[in-house]
Amino acid sequence: MGVLEKVRPGRARAWIDTLPLDTILMRDCIEAMASLPDKCVDLIFADPPYNLQLGGDLNRPDGSHVDAVTDDWDKFDSLAAYDAFTRAWLTEARRILKDDGSIWVIGSYHNIFKVGSAIQDLGFWILNDIVWRKANPMPNFKGTRFTNAHETLIWASKGEKAKYTFNYRTMKTLNDELQMRSDWEFPICGGQERLKKDGHKVHPTQKPEALLYRVLLASTKPGDVVLDPFFGTGTTGAVAKRLGRHWIGIEREPGYVEAASERIAAALPLDESALTTMQAGKAAPRVAFGTLVENGYLTPGQKLTDARRRHHAVVRADGSLAAPDGQAGSIHKLGALLQGAPSCNGWSFWHYEDANGLKPIDALRQTWLLATQP
């Protein structure tokens, strides 16, 4: 069975066809989001502007325009205006995000604290902050500070209790069987990947595809809808297409839209087998312990122990276990009881003995799965 077919089959897809999927909306970011329905996207990736020369975006809450940043008063004023801008687009983003979706925002120390503070105030629940360590950062030429060698990403769910997608096993596989950490190292975007026109870079802050690749692979499933409200030259769209995710881009500048369109048109989607391969460690169907007893993989009356033979139990006909002292329960419950532990995975705790020694009963489950799954 392929990955694409089996994910999220029960999701309401009634209006998904009305969404401007896999297209760029060439409009103001807040206006464009306002045109989308509530709770319609699975993921938002945002790379908002952070220099204080925001042009039309940078207006005071009363609508008046903020002029150049020159003295302290203007600085304070523009900081407040940046706050207002940030809260405005995040509010729209929150409205169109599904309840089980999540949002990523990338920034530097110039803006990320304002962004993170607003994210918390609006009710999002921060899941991680991620550090992108630049393998080849620009040096600090004047020698006045530390080399600014990283950017920060914030990953947040819609609320404290909200569900969200995290492909734990995929990330662990990607990281050589160690848990993926919160610090990621990538080179900055350059070489062939960097979009250029007439010898000049098209966009000043084009993000590396590897970064988006990891973001989307970690927090979306195939077929999900990914929105990027500051699309730029479309890195998010290119990677989404490659990974079999739908995307919606919002970008006001015609030059960026043109570059992004060409770039995404040329991007090749991975075929399903490639996507399946990367989804290592897919969830196995649940197997009841009793099924193994029913099918003769274990016999009622058979003795089980833990790996160090400190605890013992006997298999009963109904798939429960009984300890010598009379305590009984499921493989998990009895394992927890005997250890005095809050919980226990009975599949790895309990062992049975065969000609080659002790083996976890999970081995029997695997045998059963191999024999019964296509």
Add this chain to the structure above:
Amino acid sequence: MGVLEKVRPGRARAWIDTLPLDTILMRDCIEAMASLPDKCVDLIFADPPYNLQLGGDLNRPDGSHVDAVTDDWDKFDSLAAYDAFTRAWLTEARRILKDDGSIWVIGSYHNIFKVGSAIQDLGFWILNDIVWRKANPMPNFKGTRFTNAHETLIWASKGEKAKYTFNYRTMKTLNDELQMRSDWEFPICGGQERLKKDGHKVHPTQKPEALLYRVLLASTKPGDVVLDPFFGTGTTGAVAKRLGRHWIGIEREPGYVEAASERIAAALPLDESALTTMQAGKAAPRVAFGTLVENGYLTPGQKLTDARRRHHAVVRADGSLAAPDGQAGSIHKLGALLQGAPSCNGWSFWHYEDANGLKPIDALRQTWLLATQP
């Protein structure tokens, strides 16, 4: 002439003797700061409560219990209450900071965005955000998020145009003649360094001395006054004493004050020669000898010799060496100078003495590599 007398001779020192130098004020942090005069400290290092908002208990996969931060000092009624607390202590901190001083605050994603936002709103000017990459972070036991493997420090001056101390050359020397980056790697505080009482850790969040060492070495000069408004077990004080800086600690909990007092009393100040750091324009070490110093493999002030004990030198705090005749430089340069040779491999030339006799410092490098490389 001692260090304290010769630095910053032009500075007004009229009231410095009235400051509670090198002592711990056992009071509420804001009250204690309110008792200090305007513009009286050169550096503030703050490790405020993170407002972790932890839920129920957490157990490791093996069933053992995670000893979490459950102290009352980390509990706040709401996000707004934490905001108010943050702005209150930062306001006092700003008042007592000299105009050419700077402030460091460390935090995690739970609080750092609130802190950074407040820092900007109060008129501080962020110079860098620094990432402390933990070499050995606690894993994410439930597989629900990325391993939270870093904390963030914000470094800010008092305003956009304000002067501040940054020992660029010292940092570059410490980092193998490469500019020091904004991402730093240190192990979490454990082992012998971790303060314990009756077998239990004294403080749940003791910071590693290596971290403070780099902070103070980067942004203060000998004789400066360093204030830590959340002193805890006094890492800041211990390192300040070691580096010849004055310190003022503020800590409300008597248990922490007692532990900090004992610890700092036992800390040894470095010899003055070890504190004289490389001046701008001096020569270039080619290896990260400074890392060994920073991590305690070698101590500033420690003596090195060549294999035949014909030449001698003293390790300095920034990873350079000083000979008895006043010549100084990297391990390679000083080795060459003393021998009258065109070049020298300092790693094999310089030796340190331990219980088993002389060993080349390269052995320490190998130990470090073994301890830090995968």
Add this chain to the structure above:
DNA sequence: CACCAGTGTGAATCCGAGT
């Protein structure tokens, strides 16, 4: 003394489907 196996632990917002 060296080496190995076993144990303990660190600023952590740490489950989720089914009833």
Add this chain to the structure above:
DNA sequence: AACTCGGATTCACACTGGT
């Protein structure tokens, strides 16, 4: 919405005790 219970889930060090 609250509750039950099946079952999935850990990395780097430091320290201890035995061979």
